[in-house]
Amino acid sequence: MAGLRLGPLLRYVDESSATVWVEASRPCTAEVRCADGSSGRARTFQICGHHYALVPVTGLAPGSATAYEVLLDGAQVWPLTDSPFPPSTIRTPAYDDAARPVRIAFGSCRWAAPPADGHHDPVGPDALDTLATELASAPDAEHRPDVLLLLGDQVYADETSPATRRYLAARRDLRDAPGNQVADYEEYTRLYYESWLDPDVRWLLSTVPSCMIFDDHDVIDDWNTSASWLAEIRATAWWNERILSGLMSYWVHQHLGNLAPAELAADPMYAAVRADPDGTNVLREFAARADADAASVRWSYRRDFGRVRLLMVDTRAARVLAETDRSMLDPSEAAWLREQALEGTGASSDGTSGAYDHLLIGTSLPWLLPHLVHDAEGWNAALCRGERGARWARFGEKLRRRADLEHWAAFPASFDALTALIAEAGGGEGAPATVCVLSGDVHHAYVAEPAWPDGAPAPAARVLQLTCSPVHNSIPGSIKVGFRLGWSRFGRALGRRFARHGRLPAPPLSWRKTGGPWFGNQLMTLTLRGRTARLRLQQAQAAPGEKAGLREAADSVLSE
16 A cells, blocks of 8 residues: 655645645555545656655635545545544635735744754744644634745755764765765655654644745755855765755755646646656756756746735746856846736736735845845955955955855845835835735844835835744854844944945945844744735744743734
8 A cells, every 4th residue: 555655735725726745655646535525636756766746636615624635546644543633624715805814924944853852952942833733722713824935944955963864874974975964865855754744744734835945955055155156066076966856856845836736737847757657867857957057947936815926036046146247036037026026017018007915025035134234245245256356356255155145135236126126016006005025044033124215216015024034943142143233233334334345336225124133933924904914923932841832022013
């Protein structure tokens, strides 16, 4: 009999359909049966000896909630026998019902290693585990998210747990590169097992739809930080297998589930992998093309939740790294983002307006940073392109890698372009109520609000940078001190000195921190109803001897 190795993950959900992802132990037919009679089935496809299926479920009713079970070759494998959790449920939206809000929870950076002693967690309670516990105790709770956005570092290929290191050591000699980091596809699967077989998270991902995008640790720290970094790592003997395996495993475990059923049906790569008895070579060739030519694949995607538009942007693989022409997004990616942001708005070329009430731009890397960090990244970019000569350029490259100076501010032309696009999408007739940039990466949470200078084109929408990280990771004291300094008046003055040394022009807008910084394992949730928006920040906390819970750290109205 086929067994269920991983999953199920409830990924895409709309008013009448859904997709459910599973990994089985051998080739089989995966089936999802719902209590209301809706169902779907799909044959598994094979990658590197593993067997996966993404099951499309059709016939769902808008605004409904139905429990489901998973069968492999007709035998039930989910829910698990003696499961302590409520039934996994598909809940469809009803976008015609203006009274029903859309709740979107988001965060990033989840190091999934369990506590070494099974009890004490050195990095604190896991926010996803804690959310799962709360939803399991009250499955119909009003605060239940409609979708979970995971904004990068779902797995850590370069920072493995003691258990994973023991597994790696049993496969190969860790004295050889890449040492205790993962080396190939099989080792990547270990990371996903470690992360998604956590009982609480497994149930949570089976019953709350999810959207995902990678960040650097899904592949390696500082992934694509610069042209010289890329040239150096490509010269190593181990990198080619690592990057191909990273992209292949991301495509299987994360990317496919981001797509709507219609997009999957039209996807030639998905069709080719499913048509081949062993899709490994097909997918490997695809990953090699993606690594060699960023424009050959698009990892970014769009999701519409009624009148809420989400644009999830790839800010890692789509970069242009030439120092004289650095860009966060290559030209085709930038054009796609612009087209999707403006389609159906008052700013579009066809003259229509009012396609959405809220625009969400998901980017793992924050657009608006603490002022000192922003100016330091712009200064570093100027040094690296030779603004102060070759010696400063060499120093700048070393500093860029050591200090992770690679956010939007490190790509000044891209920062300016995103700023202009946000102003355009948020302005004009039929402007949305809010434009929110959702980010993670920086291991703390904050809210920042920009202001455009007098006379400059400014949006009518309220624009916000909403940053939430980590879901479960360590927060060194140096990070806390550094980011507090970065937001301070002294930090702003110091940043201006960096800007003058780098001969930087003034940024096209100013901004201020309106919330935070908050430190801890945490999640933000946006509640969007019509043109109203509310933000809540919750932190996972536990008193000694007590079970962890989510504590509300902030709750504010963004739009009324």
